[in-house]
Amino acid sequence: MTSPHAEMIDLVFEISGGTLPIAYHYELWDELTRLVPQLGECEEVGVIPLRMASSNEGMLIPKRAKLALRLPLELADIVSALAQKQMQVANSELQLGSCKTRPIQHYPTLHAHLVTGADDELSFIEEVSSALAAMGVEAKLICGQRHTLANGERTISGYSLVLHDLNPEDSLRVQYTGLGKERRFGCGIFVPYKVISGLE
CATH class of the missing domain: 3.30.70 (Alpha-Beta Plaits)
Incomplete structure (x- = not known):
């Protein structure tokens, strides 16, 4: 179990593209681990669900969308190599932009x-x-x-x-x-x- 004092962060990427299926999560993870295999070796890594809008063609990735990965700080340098990469997810081409780290802060809810x-x-x-x-x-x-x-x-x-x-x-x-x-x-x-x- 991760202690409350472990160094965990959110690594946040700009992302752009077209549409994704509702259950895009599986193919997104497959593509992320293809590009950075170390992600699949750490059980603590999580992918925060994308905020998307429904459309007739699927789930639409809005402008200024972000892809956020929650992971141990020690993986940040390795995973940040995803910046500016292209990804193929469920027949859609996604473009990652720059990335930044976002400290996890406490909230009551x-x-x-x-x-x-x-x-x-x-x-x-x-x-x-x-x-x-x-x-x-x-x-x-x-x-x-x-x-x-x-x-x-x-x-x-x-x-x-x-x-x-x-x-x-x-x-x-x-x-x-x-x-x-x-x-x-x-x-x-x-x-x-x-x-x-x-x-x-």
Whole structure:
């Protein structure tokens, strides 16, 4: 388990391109590890889900979009070599631009789009509560909608989740460690969440 004092950062790249399928996460990870194989050797690495807009052709990458990887600081120099690279993801050409490091800061309310776990919501909440207790984290939970990432070959399911009333140390611990599995596909990664309404 990653300690709350481990040196974890977000490495943020400018990204541009066309559209991606809803379950782009699998092919994005495959391409990232093709370009930087060391990513696949570290279980702590996560890919923060892209913010995209729906269109008739798929999920549209907006202008000024960012691709953010959460990883140990020691990998930053190696992974920063992705800057200015072209990627082929799900029949779309994506262009990465410059990159910068973004320190992870504590916030009292955090959100993850998809946390893996039990199919039943009550069982899922029990699993999350047990995992947080094992980490020594105290927080209030709000379970959102159930989501599935499926591309015909691989399927991941879980719920969106908000944790609130976190103290600074617990907030950092959750962001460094995450919850559930499949961080590489954007699952269980927590980011600041400022408004608790309309959970997705």
